[in-house]
Amino acid sequence: MTAIAMPEPDAHVIARRVEIVKALQAIVPGEGVIHEETQMRPYETDALTAYCQMPLIVVLPETVEQVSAILKYCHENDVKVVPRGAGTSLSGGALPLADGVLMSMMKFNQVLDIDFDNRAVVVQPGVTNLGITRAVEHEGFYYAPDPSSQIACSIGGNIAENSGGVHCLKYGLTTNNVLGLEMVLMTGEVIRLGGKHLDSEGYDLLGLMTGSEGLLGVVTEVTVRILQKPETARALLIGFPSSEDGGRCVADIIGAGIIPGGMEMMDKLAIDAAEDFANAGYPRDVDALLIVELDGPEAEVDHLLERVVEIANANNASHLRTSETEEERLTFWAGRKAAFPAVGRISPDYLCMDGTIPRRELPKVLAGMRDLSEKHGLRVANVFHAGDGNLHPLILYDANKPGELDAAEAFGADILRLCVEVGGVLTGEHGVGIEKRDLMTDMFSEDDLKQQQRVKCAFDEKHLLNPGKVFPVLHRCAELGKMHVHKGQLPFPDIPRF
Amino acid sequence: MDAILKPRDAKDTCEAVKWAAAEETPLEVLGSGSKKALGRPVQSAHVLDMSDVSGVEVYEPAELVLTVRAGTPLAEVEKLVSDSGQELSFEPMDYGPLLGAETGKGTIGGVLATNLSGPRRIKAGAARDHILGLEAVSGRGEIFNSGGRVVKNVTGYDLPRALCGSWGTLAVATTLTLKVNPKPEMATTFVLEGLGDEAAINVLCQAMGSSAEVSGAAHLPDGHDGGPARTLLRLEGFKASVDYRFKALQSLLSPFGAAGRIDGEPSDALWQSVRDVTVFAGKTTPVWRVSIAPTAGPAFVSTLRESTDVDVYYDWSGGLVWLSCQDGNVHDAEIRAAVSAVGGGHATLIRADSSIRTSVAVFEPQDAALAALTRRIKSQFDPHGILSPGRMVAGN
Numbered sequence: 001m002t003a004i005a006m007p008e009p010d011a012h013v014i015a016r017r018v019e020i021v022k023a024l025q026a027i028v029p030g031e032g033v034i035h036e037e038t039q040m041r042p043y044e045t046d047a048l049t050a051y052c053q054m055p056l057i058v059v060l061p062e063t064v065e066q067v068s069a070i071l072k073y074c075h076e077n078d079v080k081v082v083p084r085g086a087g088t089s090l091s092g093g094a095l096p097l098a099d100g101v102l103m104s105m106m107k108f109n110q111v112l113d114i115d116f117d118n119r120a121v122v123v124q125p126g127v128t129n130l131g132i133t134r135a136v137e138h139e140g141f142y143y144a145p146d147p148s149s150q151i152a153c154s155i156g157g158n159i160a161e162n163s164g165g166v167h168c169l170k171y172g173l174t175t176n177n178v179l180g181l182e183m184v185l186m187t188g189e190v191i192r193l194g195g196k197h198l199d200s201e202g203y204d205l206l207g208l209m210t211g212s213e214g215l216l217g218v219v220t221e222v223t224v225r226i227l228q229k230p231e232t233a234r235a236l237l238i239g240f241p242s243s244e245d246g247g248r249c250v251a252d253i254i255g256a257g258i259i260p261g262g263m264e265m266m267d268k269l270a271i272d273a274a275e276d277f278a279n280a281g282y283p284r285d286v287d288a289l290l291i292v293e294l295d296g297p298e299a300e301v302d303h304l305l306e307r308v309v310e311i312a313n314a315n316n317a318s319h320l321r322t323s324e325t326e327e328e329r330l331t332f333w334a335g336r337k338a339a340f341p342a343v344g345r346i347s348p349d350y351l352c353m354d355g356t357i358p359r360r361e362l363p364k365v366l367a368g369m370r371d372l373s374e375k376h377g378l379r380v381a382n383v384f385h386a387g388d389g390n391l392h393p394l395i396l397y398d399a400n401k402p403g404e405l406d407a408a409e410a411f412g413a414d415i416l417r418l419c420v421e422v423g424g425v426l427t428g429e430h431g432v433g434i435e436k437r438d439l440m441t442d443m444f445s446e447d448d449l450k451q452q453q454r455v456k457c458a459f460d461e462k463h464l465l466n467p468g469k470v471f472p473v474l475h476r477c478a479e480l481g482k483m484h485v486h487k488g489q490l491p492f493p494d495i496p497r498f
Numbered sequence: 499m500d501a502i503l504k505p506r507d508a509k510d511t512c513e514a515v516k517w518a519a520a521e522e523t524p525l526e527v528l529g530s531g532s533k534k535a536l537g538r539p540v541q542s543a544h545v546l547d548m549s550d551v552s553g554v555e556v557y558e559p560a561e562l563v564l565t566v567r568a569g570t571p572l573a574e575v576e577k578l579v580s581d582s583g584q585e586l587s588f589e590p591m592d593y594g595p596l597l598g599a600e601t602g603k604g605t606i607g608g609v610l611a612t613n614l615s616g617p618r619r620i621k622a623g624a625a626r627d628h629i630l631g632l633e634a635v636s637g638r639g640e641i642f643n644s645g646g647r648v649v650k651n652v653t654g655y656d657l658p659r660a661l662c663g664s665w666g667t668l669a670v671a672t673t674l675t676l677k678v679n680p681k682p683e684m685a686t687t688f689v690l691e692g693l694g695d696e697a698a699i700n701v702l703c704q705a706m707g708s709s710a711e712v713s714g715a716a717h718l719p720d721g722h723d724g725g726p727a728r729t730l731l732r733l734e735g736f737k738a739s740v741d742y743r744f745k746a747l748q749s750l751l752s753p754f755g756a757a758g759r760i761d762g763e764p765s766d767a768l769w770q771s772v773r774d775v776t777v778f779a780g781k782t783t784p785v786w787r788v789s790i791a792p793t794a795g796p797a798f799v800s801t802l803r804e805s806t807d808v809d810v811y812y813d814w815s816g817g818l819v820w821l822s823c824q825d826g827n828v829h830d831a832e833i834r835a836a837v838s839a840v841g842g843g844h845a846t847l848i849r850a851d852s853s854i855r856t857s858v859a860v861f862e863p864q865d866a867a868l869a870a871l872t873r874r875i876k877s878q879f880d881p882h883g884i885l886s887p888g889r890m891v892a893g894n
Contacts, residue, residue, distance in 0.1 A: 118817075228707055259679070299741070359561055426653045444654065490517060
């Protein structure tokens with residue numbers, strides 16, 4: 001199945017495969033160029049496993065010079081390139097192209113500089129998210145953004161997707177924690193942005209690059225901000241008879257001026273699945289479960305725990321436990337962190353969605369999802385980052401039953417449309433990729449999307465870097481650049497001007 | 499014919515830009531004009547005055563979100579959120595005192611266009627970290643939306659952030675959605691006196707590297723405002739927590755002497771003066787704003803002082819150096835050489851006559867590849883070069 005169509009492969013490029021392999025081997029000697037089908041197989045998909053495509057060739061450069069030479073060659077020869085980090089994208093961001101070179105950045109795996117005084121770490125893009133924390137934790141530091149895949153996902157991929165995680169409510173997303181980048185444009189030009197200092201001397205290209213899904217440039221070096229670990233962290237497990245009560249409790253906590261380190265909610269189906277799987281001690285007789293983690297100096301955490309308990313009780317909490325030990329805190333989290341595999345156990349397959357909504361719309365969206373669940377005849381389990389309104393509905397289906405994947409995808413699209421309808425967005429942290437590409441027109445007008453694509457033209461005029469992702473319709477840059485102007489009178493002449 | 503075009507809404511703005519594009523005549527994009535004396539002067543017969551595109555569209559304190567039209571005065575926005583116990587936590591500075599202009603002026607559009615921030619930049623970020631979405635008119639005369647009304651959003655390129663700090667050269671923002679935050683219950687300042695620059699920056703970096711959650715880290719050198727050197731650390735939050743962290747800093751920094759404590763209004767006034775560079779106010783000496791790695795601050799200043807007489811102070815844990823050239827010359831070559839000698843960063847000329855701001859690079863020059871990319875981005879938003887041309891870089 002492929003409901004989402006990729007651009008028609010260019011037969012001329014495929015016909016030149018042998019020649020392209022030779023050219024790449026001249027740039028990356030040894031085993032850095034993979035062209036045997038069996039060896040390329042591991043690269044045919046990322047974490048959006050419903051979609052597979054064998055790449056034309058796989059190349060694993062080791063130096064910036066090689067990356068630059070590969071891109072320059074591909075640019076001159078009109079060959080498409082798909083950059084790939086650890087391949088953990090849930091939106092198909094690293095899905096290969098039949099006529100494209102897949103460039104894996106995983107040999108860029110060195111920590112280059114640890115600077116505790118300036119709280120900055122310089123790493124190569126293939127270093128894992130958790131690898132950064134591992135490199136600095138002996139001095140009590142950590143890297144704050146913590147996507148669930150942090151043990152595997154690369155920091156280069158985090159830049160591409162502007163990854164979040166449980167703690168971004170308080171500590172920000174990738175974009176708030178990156179200080180500098182080195183990247184290579186499709187032409188092979190090397191560009192350095194930022195460093196250990198703050199802000200930019202010109203346009204904020206660091207901000208633009210973060211979350212650009214590998215369409216603008218290939219990141220070859222990253223400088224991130226590290227933080228000292230909070231002195232202490234404690235968690236509350238709060239159960240509610242209804243998701244409305246839980247939603248109100250979340251709003252009241254934020255309204256009281258409290259920004260928790262993490263605030264996660266789960267619905268009944270997710271609670272049961274997680275408890276069966278992880279034995280975290282979750283209550284079974286509640287409809288919504290909230291985990292609130294408070295971190296910081298001990299005096300502050302104690303003070304805020306009291307406040308949150310008051311707020312929870314005022315919102316009909318039917319179950320309330322506070323972690324008394326670090327072990328207990330981790331147990332509270334064990335269920336939530338295992339929610340995806342736990343759901344994987346109660347269903348042969350699931351689709352993980354990722355929309356964001358204004359917090360106050362939570363009850364409405366949950367009710368809407370229940371209706372959609374009936375309409376599509378599929379179950380949905382919900383886990384979400386309640387503090388920032390980022391939902392992860394897990395749609396349960398069986399790929400072996402004819403039509404179920406199509407039904408699951410249609411269900412997912414309906415959920416995301418619902419998110420947009422209530423003032424939210426299509427994706428909070430997983431990226432558009434191919435998964436939500438064709439829904440972009442539900443959120444943006446044609447002019448909105450054209451202006452975004454013009455930005456792409458400034459970086460990659462030939463549309464060779466990761467094409468087919470993010471934008472539903474690819475416009476040629478020459479066409480996007482055309483302007484139709486009509487000379488006329490000064491506008492709004494009824495207003496006095498001087 | 500010189501015209502001031504004063505649109506009332508996005509549609510008017512769009513018409514005005516379309517007209518200018520058709521005429522291929524540049525527009526100087528202004529909010530209240532409070533930052534006209536900053537950046538390169540724009541050569542333009544016509545002004546696009548956005549001050550009537552004003553007003554709050556939606557403010558939802560419980561969602562921590564605010565949507566306002568770009569011409570809304572900053573003071574009005576700050577008052578509105580303050581009345582609900584919230585704030586713009588990036589602490590936008592007021593250039594009025596430094597530039598010898600009125601204080602409390604400026605629009606929210608101008609805040610974004612210049613990516614303002616303040617001492618809390620090191621903890622809470624700058625304007626760029628608080629803009630969630632916008633509606634804007636490109637130099638093509640097309641209205642576009644980007645971003646959204648929620649914090650977590652990766653749907654499409656982050657154009658709101660890219661427009662932050664673009665000084666009105668890419669598009670004219672008409673509506674902005676901002677993230678707001680709860681105001682801290684209280685603030686206090688931890689003060690050490692008599693430290694030299696190196697020891698002081700060491701103190702600031704140690705404090706920033708601790709778990710004390712410092713939200714301001716500045717050093718005012720000896721004689722700088724008439725008194726002894728003062729090294730300042732700001733703590734904000736719930737009282738119990740602030741007191742606790744104050745003690746933690748005392749114990750961490752005990753080798754550097756006994757700490758004083760400033761609370762309440764005097765503490766707020768002190769940080770406002772650090773934010774607004776009031777110590778260089780009321781003069782006409784050239785003033786530069788230099789962003790470098792925090793620990794590079796003292797070496798940067800001592801390198802520079804080998805050739806140039808400068809008065810300085812440090813914010814952002816040493817990473818932001820405000821400097822005033824005492825002999826009245828701009829010394830751009832010496833300053834930029836010193837920035838590069840300590841590992842790089844950028845120096846921006848903030849206060850100087852418009853003739854100087856025309857002839858000297860106000861913003862840090864970029865290398866060839868980055869400058870070319872910048873030009874391509876500009877032309878993709880504004881192909882005829884009609885939006886505040888030359889505001890950042892000559893001929894662009």
